Amino acid sequence: IDYGTPASRSEKTVSLTIDGQSIAVPAGTSVMRAAAELGTSIPKLCATDRVDAFGSCRLCLVEVDGMRGTPASCTTLVAEGMVVRTQTERLKKLRKGVMELYISDHPLDCLTCAANGDCELQTQAGAVGLREVRYGEGANHVFARRAGEENDRFLPKDESNPYFTYDPAKCIVCSRCVRACEEVQGTFALTIEGRGFDSRVSPGMHESFLGSECVSCGACVDACPTATLTEKSVIEIGQPEHSVVTTCAYCGVGCSFKAE
Ligand code: FES
Incomplete structure (x- = not known):
């Protein structure tokens, strides 16, 4: 599973509500990742948990009580008491338009x-x-x-x-x-x-x-x-049925490859 943004290592915990469900996650976690941990997959294109969030595709819009507009969930960090909605009709229409x-x-x-x-x-x-x-x-x-x-x-x-x-x-x-x-x-x-x-x-x-x-x-x-x-x-x-990915940060000869 790709949670959309890298995990936070903070020891401080923050509680919030997403689509009526409560969750506590480490401070510094993105709303997108918190939602994914609840089993809610927010549409995304530019976000992946392998690199830091960038917020460019604007597909992951959510509604947050007290915040103006529809912020990107990948670049919005959780806050204590935050109330988030991810699946309203307005959001679905916006994402479809994007x-x-x-x-x-x-x-x-x-x-x-x-x-x-x-x-x-x-x-x-x-x-x-x-x-x-x-x-x-x-x-x-x-x-x-x-x-x-x-x-x-x-x-x-x-x-x-x-x-x-x-x-x-x-x-x-x-x-x-x-x-x-x-x-x-x-x-x-x-x-x-x-x-x-x-x-x-x-x-x-x-x-x-x-x-x-x-x-x-x-x-x-x-x-x-x-x-x-x-x-x-x-x-x-064509695409292999099974793949293995290896990554070596020190080798410059094609260290990330897929093999059947
Ligand atoms: Fe692209 Fe959030 S996933 S802006």
């Missing part, structure tokens, strides 16, 4: 995608109940690919790294790869550049992953929720 925008800027080639069945965007679209999209259903990307066009929104794949492929068309700019590179591997090879539709992950000042500071550790591939960063072995032979 997901609709993501899908409108994403290729809809799921059936032939390497991540099909193992894609968090696909899973969360189902979780928020998205059945139709009003904004073109990723038509811009699909059309550009078929036409062989290249523009700022549809950059070509980067196949330079021998272990993985980077496909910017499938990037949802959640920055999980950037944070994994920094926090898991301790390398600062990746960044987010551009704004709005033009924003994307990039290997810094370098033109390709191979020519960058990337040490091919695989932390970014492991953190990616879509098929943006995909192991070449997965693209060639």
Whole structure:
């Protein structure tokens, strides 16, 4: 189970109520993690318990008594006496609207995608109940690919790294790869550049992953929720039925790999 944010090590305990259920968790715990410990899964894309919360996808919105608006549960920390609601009709509508925008800027080639069945965007679209999209259903990307066009929104794949492929068309700019590179591997090879539709992950000042500071550790591939960063072995032979993940922070030759 992925609780959404790393566990707090505080010895102080905080009590709160989530959807009418009481829970006591260590101070410094996120609302998202506290809800997960109660068995409530709040939709998320940018949060994972492997890296610190960033709050970029805005899918994990909740309502908190006394707080204005709908804060992101991954970056909101628990407080004594806090009262949280995670499943109101208003929240469901907001999350569906956010997901609709993501899908409108994403290729809809799921059936032939390497991540099909193992894609968090696909899973969360189902979780928020998205059945139709009003904004073109990723038509811009699909059309550009078929036409062989290249523009700022549809950059070509980067196949330079021998272990993985980077496909910017499938990037949802959640920055999980950037944070994994920094926090898991301790390398600062990746960044987010551009704004709005033009924003994307990039290997810094370098033109390709191979020519960058990337040490091919695989932390970014492991953190990616879509098929943006995909192991070449997965693209060639499909998803394994069983996988084993190993991570070594000291080796720069592809220490995170999956094998049947
Ligand atoms: Fe909280 Fe993305 S999961 S903002």
